[in-house]
Amino acid sequence: AQTVTQSQPEMSVQEAETVTLSCTYDTSESDYYLFWYKQPPSRQMILVIRQEAYKQQNATENRFSVNFQKAAKSFSLKISDSQLGDAAMYFCAYRGGSQGNLIFGKGTKLSVKP
Amino acid sequence: DGGITQSPKYLFRKEGQNVTLSCEQNLNHDAMYWYRQDPGQGLRLIYYSQIVNDFQKGDIAEGYSVSREKKESFPLTVTSAQKNPTAFYLCASSIGWTGRGELFFGEGSRLTVL
Numbered sequence: 001a002q003t004v005t006q007s008q009p010e011m012s013v014q015e016a017e018t019v020t021l022s023c024t025y026d027t028s029e030s031d032y033y034l035f036w037y038k039q040p041p042s043r044q045m046i047l048v049i050r051q052e053a054y055k056q057q058n059a060t061e062n063r064f065s066v067n068f069q070k071a072a073k074s075f076s077l078k079i080s081d082s083q084l085g086d087a088a089m090y091f092c093a094y095r096g097g098s099q100g101n102l103i104f105g106k107g108t109k110l111s112v113k114p
Numbered sequence: 115d116g117g118i119t120q121s122p123k124y125l126f127r128k129e130g131q132n133v134t135l136s137c138e139q140n141l142n143h144d145a146m147y148w149y150r151q152d153p154g155q156g157l158r159l160i161y162y163s164q165i166v167n168d169f170q171k172g173d174i175a176e177g178y179s180v181s182r183e184k185k186e187s188f189p190l191t192v193t194s195a196q197k198n199p200t201a202f203y204l205c206a207s208s209i210g211w212t213g214r215g216e217l218f219f220g221e222g223s224r225l226t227v228l
Contacts, residue, residue, distance in 0.1 A: 009154075033214055035216060042221070043202065043221065043222045044219060044220070044221045044222065045204065045206075045217075045219035046219075047216045050214070050216060052214055091156065091157070097212065098212055099211070099212065100145045100147075100162065100164065100208055100210070100211035100212060101147055101159050101162050101172065102157075102217055104149075104156040104157040104158075105156055106154060106155060106156040107156055
C-alpha cells in the first residue's frame, strides 16, 4: 500500500524568507502524481502545485516550487518570499496512475511571522 | 461559478441519530469522494464513486453510507453505527477516475455529536 509521510508537524518562517516543507512517499508504482494542497483557516483545500512522476523537471508555480527526487521518493515544497497569507496547513498527497483517490500525509502547519 | 457545495457547514447530532451531509458539484465531474479529517490525522477516504450509480468503500467506510443517483450529487449518511462521528468532512470531485487531474474540494461540513 502506498503511504505518504510528512515529518514536520509544524514549521515557522519569517515573512519574505524561504521555507521548505518535506514529504516522502512509498510506492511500487511507476506511474503516479504528487500534489501539495494548502488548507487555510477557512478549511477549504486548495491545490498549490502538481508533479507528474514521469517528468524529470521540477514543477514551479510562481513562488512555489518542488524538489522531486524520484529515486529517493522525496517531494519537498519550497515557498519563496513567504507572505502572511501563506500561513496554513499544507498536505502532501499521492495519486496512483490507475486510481482516482488521493492518499494524504498528516500535514504540516506553517506559521508566517511578520 | 463552478464548484462543489457542501451543506450544512455545521451540524449537531444526538447520539443514536443518523445524519446526511449533502455534496453537490456543477463541474460535470465523473468521480466524487468523501474524506474525513481529524486533528493530526490528515484526510482519510470514506467512500468514492467513479461514475454515477456506482460507489466503493474507502479505508474507513464502517458506519457510513452513500448514494450516487445523479452525477452531480453524492450525499453521505453518518449512521448511528459510526462510533466516533465528530469530525470535519470534506467532499471532492475529479474529472475522471484516473489521470493527472487534481481533486477539487468543497468547504467542508463540521459534525459534532452531543
